[in-house]
Amino acid sequence: MSTRPKPKRINLALQGGGAHGAFTWGVLDRLLEDEQIEIAGISGTSAGALNGAALKAGLVADGKGQDRDAARAQLDGLWHSVAGVHDLRLTTWFAQFAPHNEFISQAIAASPAFAWADMASRVISPYSYGPFYANPLKSVVEKFDFDRVCADIGPRFCVSATNVRTGKIRVFDGHEISTDAILASACLPTVFQAVEIDDPSTGNREAFWDGGYTGNPALFPLFDPALPADIVVVNINPLFRPDVPTSGADIQNRINEISFNSSLLRELRAINFVKRLISAGQLAPGQMRDVLVHMISDDVLMRDLSTATKLVPSAVTLQRLKSAGRDAASQFLDQHRDDLNTRGSVDLEEMFG
Numbered sequence: 419m420s421t422r423p424k425p426k427r428i429n430l431a432l433q434g435g436g437a438h439g440a441f442t443w444g445v446l447d448r449l450l451e452d453e454q455i456e457i458a459g460i461s462g463t464s465a466g467a468l469n470g471a472a473l474k475a476g477l478v479a480d481g482k483g484q485d486r487d488a489a490r491a492q493l494d495g496l497w498h499s500v501a502g503v504h505d506l507r508l509t510t511w512f513a514q515f516a517p518h519n520e521f522i523s524q525a526i527a528a529s530p531a532f533a534w535a536d537m538a539s540r541v542i543s544p545y546s547y548g549p550f551y552a553n554p555l556k557s558v559v560e561k562f563d564f565d566r567v568c569a570d571i572g573p574r575f576c577v578s579a580t581n582v583r584t585g586k587i588r589v590f591d592g593h594e595i596s597t598d599a600i601l602a603s604a605c606l607p608t609v610f611q612a613v614e615i616d617d618p619s620t621g622n623r624e625a626f627w628d629g630g631y632t633g634n635p636a637l638f639p640l641f642d643p644a645l646p647a648d649i650v651v652v653n654i655n656p657l658f659r660p661d662v663p664t665s666g667a668d669i670q671n672r673i674n675e676i677s678f679n680s681s682l683l684r685e686l687r688a689i690n691f692v693k694r695l696i697s698a699g700q701l702a703p704g705q706m707r708d709v710l711v712h713m714i715s716d717d718v719l720m721r722d723l724s725t726a727t728k729l730v731p732s733a734v735t736l737q738r739l740k741s742a743g744r745d746a747a748s749q750f751l752d753q754h755r756d757d758l759n760t761r762g763s764v765d766l767e768e769m770f771g
Contacts, residue, residue, distance in 0.1 A: 425456040426758040427646040428712075430473075430573075431635045434464025434604065434628065434678065435654040436728030438720065440736040442469045442652045443497050444743020445714050450486040452751065455758075459574045459645045461636050463629035466652070467577035467603040468559065471595070472496040474575045475566040483572030497740070499558045501733045544611045553610055559597045568593045574645065577603045578629035578636040582612050587632035587681075588624070589639050602626035609729075630678040637685040641707045648758055650750075652743075653715040655679050671725045686711065690766035710762040714750045716742050 432442050446469060449455050457477070462470030476489030544551060567575065576591035579602035590599040602613035605627050612625035629636070640649050655675045663669045689709045695701045696708050719742050727735050754763040 423454060425454050426648075426755070427456045427458045428648045428650050428758060429459035429461070429640040429645055430457055430470070431637055431640065431649050431651045432460065432462040432466030432469050433634050433652060433654050433682070434462075434466050434630045436465055437500065437731040437736060438654045438723060438728050438739060439465025439469055440497055440500075440731075440739035441654050441716065441719075441743040441746075442466060443493050444740035444745075445652050445747040446473055446493055446743075447490055447740065448744040448747035448751075450490050453486070454755075455751075457573045459640050459642075461576050461578070461633075461639050462603070463578045463633060463635040464604040465654075466635050467600045467629070468496060469493065470575055470577065471559075471562050471567045471600060474569070474572055475563050478566045478569045478572040481571070483569075495561070496558070497736060499561065500731050501736050502731075544607075544609060551611060553601060553613075555601055555604060555610075556597065559600050562597075562600075564596060568595050574642075576636070576639045578633040579603045579605070579613070579626040580629055580631045582607075582625040582627055585632070587629065587636060588626065589633075589636055591639065603629040631681070633681050633685075634678045635682070637682070637689070637709075641709065643707070646759065647708060648710045648712060648762075650712045650714060651682070651764075653682075653713055654720060656717040656720045657683075657715075658717060659721055667724065667726075674725060686764075686766060687770055690770055693766065710757075710759075711764040711766060712750070712754060712757070712762060713764050714743075714746050716746050 430446075432439075442465065449457070450473075457473070460470040460474060462468070472492040472495070473489050476492035477483050477485055479485040479488035479492075570592075574591070575595065576589050577595060577599055579588050579590070579599065580586075581588050588602075590596075590603075596615075598613050598615050601610075602615060603626075605611075605613050607627045612627055614623050614625050616622075617624045634655070635651075637649055637651075655678050657679055659672060659675075663672045689711060692701070692706045693708060696706065719739075723735070757763045
């Protein structure tokens with residue numbers, strides 16, 4: 419009599435990147451279809467924090483942390499809210515006839531409305547709007563059931579933000595996670611006013627900006643011995659671009675990508691250093707966590723997109739991103755399922771060689 423294989427337990431590290439987080443939506447949608455994948459921990463930043471909150475809230479809907487259908491429905495609802503449409507599936511039939519992603523990106527960037535908004539964000543402070551200021555993400559985030567997001571069952575979930583005054587990362591987990599914590603994690607300082615949250619450890623009210631500056635996403639909260647050693651990074655900011663940008667928009671876009679990847683690369687470099695020490699026998703067994711790193715990404719797709727498609731959630735682009743995320747997750751499972759819980763599938767030595 420055959421026995422069912424033991425599920426592969428993994429942690430997810432969900433990167434931020436505005437509307438490009440729809441790629442992560444697709445990745446999660448595909449992973450949730452696979453009952454041999456068990457999500458034990460989630461660390462999310464910015465769009466990754468929103469995806470993580472939807473994922474956690476759905477999984478715990480059954481009171482056990484295993485409701486995959488509810489998790490997929492929660493993710494669908496999140497991105498329909500972001501797109502401002504009732505059902506993104508309505509875009510599927512004409513997405514194949516719509517212009518190429520690069521053309522859509524260029525068209526949005528060249529539109530007078532986007533050009534004005536982009537220029538305004540560089541010279542006008544979000545504090546200039548006075549009583550007319552409103553965070554457009556608030557209505558989206560407030561829809562989460564935070565009793566579920568903060569539940570003790572299901573995967574451990576944390577989100578990261580950047581303390582404006584100290585420049586240090588702040589990790590919110592458990593019952594610390596709230597509407598404000600997620601808004602803080604997604605707070606681009608040129609677009610949104612800093613989100614202020616009381617710090618019970620100091621008694622001070624602290625201001626926070628986007629977590630991408632200090633942890634995109636933060637990996638270290640997933641080093642806990644109670645969690646599996648495997649961390650699957652869902653990367654939505656291209657690590658590599660073959661061409662040197664020359665236009666002002668392309669230069670700014672690449673600056674943003676490098677900035678929002680820098681904290682991730684620092685943590686991966688540190689993991690690689692520890693792995694080398696373990697391999698050389700310079701660390702006693704169990705002294706440091708031997709993390710197994712995996713990555714799901716589609717740099718080719720992301721290089722066709724830009725800051726414009728991060729900030730303007732085109733329904734067609736979101737649907738394409740979801741589809742690409744599903745494909746990337748399927749390819750990852752086909753190629754690396756056997757690596758999970760056994761070895762890392764990212765060659766860190768080559769990455770930092």
